[in-house]
Amino acid sequence: xxxxxxxxxxxxPRRQAPVFAALGDETRLSLVGKLCGESPQSISRLxxxxxxxxxxxxxxxxxxxxAGIVRGQRRGRETLFRLEPRALDQARRYLDQxxxxxxxxxxxxxxxxEE
Amino acid sequence: xxxxxxxxxxxxPRRQAPVFAALGDETRLSLVGKLCGESPQSISRLxxxxxxxxxxxxxxxxxxxxAGIVRGQRRGRETLFRLEPRALDQARRYLDQxxxxxxxxxxxxxxxxEE
DNA sequence: GCCACGGGCAACGAATTGGTTGCATGTAAC
DNA sequence: GTTACATGCAACCAATTCGTTGCCCGTGGC
Numbered sequence: 001x002x003x004x005x006x007x008x009x010x011x012x013p014r015r016q017a018p019v020f021a022a023l024g025d026e027t028r029l030s031l032v033g034k035l036c037g038e039s040p041q042s043i044s045r046l047x048x049x050x051x052x053x054x055x056x057x058x059x060x061x062x063x064x065x066x067a068g069i070v071r072g073q074r075r076g077r078e079t080l081f082r083l084e085p086r087a088l089d090q091a092r093r094y095l096d097q098x099x100x101x102x103x104x105x106x107x108x109x110x111x112x113x114e115e
Numbered sequence: 116x117x118x119x120x121x122x123x124x125x126x127x128p129r130r131q132a133p134v135f136a137a138l139g140d141e142t143r144l145s146l147v148g149k150l151c152g153e154s155p156q157s158i159s160r161l162x163x164x165x166x167x168x169x170x171x172x173x174x175x176x177x178x179x180x181x182a183g184i185v186r187g188q189r190r191g192r193e194t195l196f197r198l199e200p201r202a203l204d205q206a207r208r209y210l211d212q213x214x215x216x217x218x219x220x221x222x223x224x225x226x227x228x229e230e
Numbered sequence: 231g232c233c234a235c236g237g238g239c240a241a242c243g244a245a246t247t248g249g250t251t252g253c254a255t256g257t258a259a260c
Numbered sequence: 261g262t263t264a265c266a267t268g269c270a271a272c273c274a275a276t277t278c279g280t281t282g283c284c285c286g287t288g289g290c
Contacts, residue, residue, distance in 0.1 A: 009151070013144035021139025025248085029128035029135070036124070036217040044266060056249055058267075063247095077257040077266050083217055088210055095207040102151040102198055140278085159236060171279055173237070178277095192236050192287040 009097060016094045019087050022067035027052060028060045032083070035070065040080040124216060127209055134206050137182035142167065143175045150185065150198045157193040 023029055031046060043061065047054045061081055064070040068087040072079045138144055146161060158176065162169045176196055179185040183202040187194045 009148045010145075013141045013148065017139055017141040017144045019139075020135045020144070024132055024134075024136025024139040026128045026132040027248085029132045030125075032213060033124045033128065036213045037220055039217075039220055042266075052248085053250065054267080055251085055269095059248075074267090079267070085214065085217060088213060092207060092210040092214065095203055095210070098147060098151045098203060099200065099207065102154075102200055105152060105154055142278090157236075167278085168280065169237080170239095170281090174278080189237095194237070 009101060012094055012097075016091060019067045019069065019091045022064050022069055023091070025060070025063075027056070028064055031057070031060060031064065032069065032088075035081060035083045040082045042078040042080055044078070046081065124212060127212075131206060131209050134182050134184065134202050137179050137184055138206070140175070140178075142171070143179055146172070146175060146179065147184065147198070147203075150196060155195040155197045157195055159193070161196065 023032070027050070030050075034046060035041060043054060043058050046061070047057045050057060061070060061072060065072055065081075068084055070081050071084045072081045074080075138147070142165070145165075149161060150156060158169060158173050161176070162172045165172060176185060176187060180187055180196075183199055185196050186199045187196045189195075
């Protein structure tokens with residue numbers, strides 16, 4: 001068996017889990033939503049309308065940045081955050097892989113049952 | 116504006132965050148990987164090869180079940196768990212939406228800059 | 231009937247997380 | 261230069277999470 005496909009899913013957890021973990025918070029997911037609409041936004045801007053403190057938002061942004069989902073850049077006296085689509089793309093691709101693998105397994109089972 | 120698209124992303128966090136949170140753990144993501152290969156497996160079976168206790172695995176499975184990612188069914192003296200593809204599909208769709216929205220925003224910005 | 235296997239339940243502990251407040255600092259604006 | 265704004269940093273707190281151990285119970289095999 002080639003070192004592809006099969007081990008791909010087995011090796012993925014270590015890389016993908018942190019990304020999913022970062023997305024696994026309501027506040028952070030909202031931030032992603034906001035940032036995907038209007039791309040570079042400052043922390044105070046992102047705090048508007050939220051029910052938590054600016055510091056909380058700041059921490060959340062650092063978490064997202066740590067997972068590679070977002071990137072912050074200081075500009076003057078404010079830090080602008082923008083989406084980093086690569087990480088989200090990889091997460092999406094992982095889910096695609098699971099779907100595909102699951103589909104294959106199901107097809108295999110079906111074939112086995114019908115034989 | 117129709118009540119679709121735009122509010123879709125805004126309303127999503129509450130529904131999607133728990134799913135991502137459930138996936139945001141290395142052990143649980145491994146379980147998903149195992150279950151997507153061979154579909155119905157018992158808890159002890161899923162514990163094999165893991166470096167944590169059966170109870171830990173059991174708890175993780177409950178978390179996944181709570182998020183709708185997995186479904187367990189008692190069969191004799193063992194509980195068989197199988198993947199529930201719907202939740203993962205929705206997560207995937209969410210990421211697709213973010214991608215699309217982000218792409219549109221980027222296109223809009225580009226158009227604005229070039230005009 | 232007896233024993234081994236597969237799990238559930240509960241209590242507990244250590245570590246992490248999500249949030250706060252208070253204060254310090256650099257930058258923009260006037 | 262003074263003032264207001266945007267942020268960083270640190271300490272701290274409550275709640276949750278991940279994992280353990282110990283014990284009990286139902287089921288299956290012999």
